[in-house]
Amino acid sequence: MKFSSILLAIGLVIITTGGALAWYVLTHGFSAREKPFAAQAFVARKLRILAIPDGSSRLRNPITPDALSVAEARDHFADHCAVCHANNGGGKTLINSGLYPPAPDLRADSTQGLSDGEIFYIIKNGIRFTGMPGWGGDDDENWKLVLFIRHLPHLSSKELALMREVNGMSDEGAVHQSDTSTAAAP
Numbered sequence: 001m002k003f004s005s006i007l008l009a010i011g012l013v014i015i016t017t018g019g020a021l022a023w024y025v026l027t028h029g030f031s032a033r034e035k036p037f038a039a040q041a042f043v044a045r046k047l048r049i050l051a052i053p054d055g056s057s058r059l060r061n062p063i064t065p066d067a068l069s070v071a072e073a074r075d076h077f078a079d080h081c082a083v084c085h086a087n088n089g090g091g092k093t094l095i096n097s098g099l100y101p102p103a104p105d106l107r108a109d110s111t112q113g114l115s116d117g118e119i120f121y122i123i124k125n126g127i128r129f130t131g132m133p134g135w136g137g138d139d140d141e142n143w144k145l146v147l148f149i150r151h152l153p154h155l156s157s158k159e160l161a162l163m164r165e166v167n168g169m170s171d172e173g174a175v176h177q178s179d180t181s182t183a184a185a186p
Contacts, residue, residue, distance in 0.1 A: 036100060044101040044130070045110075051127045052118050059117025063143040065150075073148035074159060076141060078166035084131065087163040087170070089152035099131040107153045119146045 028034075036044070063069055078087060086093050089106035096103045104111050111119070123142045126134030135142070164170070 041101070047127070047129060051125075052114075052121050056117040056121040057115040059115070059120060061116040061120070061143050061146055063140065063147060065147050069144050070147055070151055073141075073144035074151075074163060075166050077145060077148050078163035078169075080135075081145070082163065082167055082169055087160055087167070088155060089149070093169075096131075101130055103131060106149050111149065112153065116143075116146050116150075119149055 077085075082093075084093055084096050084099070084103040085091055085106055086096075091103045091105050093103075106112075114122075120142055122132065123135055123145055124137065124139075126132045
């Protein structure tokens with residue numbers, strides 16, 4: 001009898017929680033414009049971890065970190081990645097402000113603490129249910145991007161200027177529009 005009372009109480013809690021969740025979703029939706037609850041943010045962070053297979057953490061970067069490899073990756077990052085992650089890797093961009101979960105600050109411990117193989121896997125395969133697409137592509141280019149992501153916390157002002165030349169963005173991700181006005185024809 002006591003066991004059935006416990007099961008009944010658990011069942012009522014599940015039904016009540018499910019009903020409250022259903023009511024919330026039906027009345028509020030899941031807008032990316034709203035700041036998520038702490039529980040939603042927690043789940044999103046855990047999904048990133050679950051999206052990376054265990055074997056990826058053991059992969060080692062075969063590309064030697066030299067100036068040319070970092071420069072090639074810098075230009076690639078500026079052209080393909082900065083639109084969401086910003087030139088400085090901080091993630092403060094117009095596009096990122098509308099994403100949930102947002103693209104992370106690539107300079108932060110949450111990214112820098114990942115292994116090279118985990119970062120490589122994310123670049124190549126993306127993370128489902130986020131804004132991070134799987135780029136596929138050439139493995140050497142992806143490994144060079146791993147080198148550059150490791151370099152982001154140490155970017156120089158000269159490197160940021162070179163990135164602005166590639167993509168016309170500020171360090172924070174705003175696009176600088178050149179004056180395209182033309183003189184009126186007579």
